[in-house]
Amino acid sequence: MKKVGVLISGRGSNLQALIDAQARLGAYEIALVVSNVADAGGLARAEAAGIATRMIEHRAFGKDRERFERAIDAILRAAGIEIVALAGFMRVLTPYFVNAWRDKILNIHPSLLPAFPGRDTHARALEAGVKLHGCTVHLVREAVDDGPILGQAAIAVTPEDTPESLAARLLPVEHALYPLCLAAFAGGNVQPAAFPLALNFWVPAKPR
Numbered sequence: 329m330k331k332v333g334v335l336i337s338g339r340g341s342n343l344q345a346l347i348d349a350q351a352r353l354g355a356y357e358i359a360l361v362v363s364n365v366a367d368a369g370g371l372a373r374a375e376a377a378g379i380a381t382r383m384i385e386h387r388a389f390g391k392d393r394e395r396f397e398r399a400i401d402a403i404l405r406a407a408g409i410e411i412v413a414l415a416g417f418m419r420v421l422t423p424y425f426v427n428a429w430r431d432k433i434l435n436i437h438p439s440l441l442p443a444f445p446g447r448d449t450h451a452r453a454l455e456a457g458v459k460l461h462g463c464t465v466h467l468v469r470e471a472v473d474d475g476p477i478l479g480q481a482a483i484a485v486t487p488e489d490t491p492e493s494l495a496a497r498l499l500p501v502e503h504a505l506y507p508l509c510l511a512a513f514a515g516g517n518v519q520p521a522a523f524p525l526a527l528n529f530w531v532p533a534k535p536r
C-alpha cells in the first residue's frame with residue numbers, strides 16, 4: 329500500500345474520487361492532502377474522510393516558488409509520502425520539485441495530451457473541431473502538462489457541445505480514470521479491461 333499525498337487548489341472532486349476508490353482498489357492510501365488555497369473545497373472533503381490536511385499559502389512566499397515548494401516537500405517527506413498526486417493543483421511546479429519527486433508525481437489533465445496542454449482545454453478543443461476529447465493521467469515532467477502518459481479516456485464531441493457541457497461530461501470520466509491509473513502505478517491489482525472506456529495503461533519499467 330503506497331502512501332499518497334494529494335496537492336489541490338480547489339473543489340477537489342478528483343481528490344474525492346481517489347478517496348472513494350482507495351478501499352476498493354487497495355493499492356494506495358491517501359495519507360495527506362495539501363492545499364495552497366485556504367478555502368479549497370477539497371480540504372473539507374479530506375477532513376470528512378479523516379485525512380490529515382495542510383494549507384501552504386503560496387502567497388506567503390512571494391515570488392519565491394522554490395521556497396514554497398521546499399515547504400511542501402518537507403511536509404510530504406515528514407508524512408512518509410511515496411507518491412504525489414496533483415488533483416486540480418493550479419501552481420506550475422519548478423524543476424526543483426519535479427526532479428525531487430521524479431517518477432513519483434502524477435497529474436490529471438482535462439485533454440487528450442499532447443493536445444491542449446495548459447488552460448481552457450474544453451474551449452480550445454471545440455475551436456479546433458476535434459471529434460474526440462478526453463483526459464490524461466501522466467507523470468509530471470518539467471514542461472507544463474508533459475510527461476509519460478499512464479492512462480487516457482475519451483469522450484465523443486457533439487455539434488451541440490459547449491465548453492461547459494464538455495467539462496460536465498468529462499469530469500465523471502476523470503473520476504473513473506484517475507484512481508485506476510494511480511492504483512496501477514502504485515503497483516495495485518487493477519483490471520483496466522473491465523472499464524467501459526478506451527483506456528491505455530503505460531506503467532513505467534524505465535521512465536524517460
Ligand code: GAR
Nearest residue numbers: 338339340341342415416436437438
Ligand atoms: C479537473 O478537471 C482537472 O482535470 C483540472 O482541474 C480540474 C480540477 O477539478 N486540472 C487541470 O486543469 C490541471 N492542468 P477538481 O478540483 O474538482 O478535481
